[in-house]
Amino acid sequence: MTNTAIPTQAELILPAPAKLNLMLHILGRRADGYHELQTLFQFLDHGDELGFSVRQDGEVRLHTPIDGVPHDSNLIVRAAKRLQEASGKKLGADIWLDKRLPMGGGIGGGSSDAATTLLGLDHLWNTQLGEDRLAELGLALGADVPVFVRGRAAFAEGVGERLTPVELDEPWFLVAAPQVFVSTAEVFGSPELTRDTPPIKVRSLLAGGGRNDCQPVVEKRYPEVRNALILLNKFVQARLTGTGACIFGSFPNRDDADKVARQLPGTLPSFVAQGRNISMLHRRLQALAKK
Ligand SMILES: C[C@@](CO)(OP(=O)(O)O)[C@H](O)COP(=O)(O)OP(=O)(O)OC[C@H]1O[C@@H](n2ccc(N)nc2=O)[C@H](O)[C@@H]1O
């Protein structure tokens, strides 16, 4: 397949997969206002794609702008510059992005782009920083970046930085994207948000259960999300990922998920993808390391 967003001269092309929060509990609020969470992350085999080439002049240039996101605020550029600082490398990069994931949807596109940039440039610049340091750099960019750097499905605690890898089933998911922007800050700032869910052990979670504590708040404040949940719930148990707006349901095989996708209205864009315990990014990097 040709990729028009990424030119053939790119030295390295890597995926930036989406994630789902299969459950998300809010345990409390810290002194700095951030919320303590317990959440279960799994990757999808669907995502953005990034192309990278080394520049000798030290400049970082993203050639595919995102509407509404200034060049230097893009998480890709911020990740590249943090890596330059931390590694002391004088090299730069030309970067291209094929944006396929809906933005601000709770499926982690921006965080995943940042992690792919950290790992892609770590490879091309040969920084030798190691995964722990890269995850630390990622955390400074966003709470969801470390799980993408580690690349293993995980039970996350704290604000998402304490990760316990888990082995989950890998079902097919139908992910639908209500056409509304949900503000993460608004959801966490809502007086009606449940903030006192008791902590659970990863073992009991894997036995089934869990919910998304943000869902009632988002359903109440965003009718587009509530209506999409009502619709998808006619076919499968539907749930919010992160703070939304995306919702998902799981299926034992691709055909069943596709059948439901075909019955959704054109006003509710969706995609079908398989859950993955090892991210596509890590699979690709492992394959490169073997060459
Ligand atoms: C809750 C999750 C679950 O995956 O939601 P999604 O972004 O994926 O939907 C993430 O951890 C989101 O992390 P992150 O992406 O870093 O959050 P930001 O957009 O920076 O947060 C915006 C605002 O939400 C609040 N916030 C965010 C995360 C958190 N654990 N507690 C909070 O109180 C803070 O007020 C923060 O300023």
Ligand SMILES: Nc1ncnc2c1ncn2[C@@H]1O[C@H](COP(=O)(O)OP(=O)(O)O)[C@@H](O)[C@H]1O
């Ligand atoms: N490379 C990027 N891709 C997507 N969003 C980005 C990027 N860089 C910065 N952003 C900003 O981050 C916000 C959240 O993006 P995203 O990661 O897609 O959502 P979520 O955190 O809900 O999963 C966007 O609305 C945008 O303003």
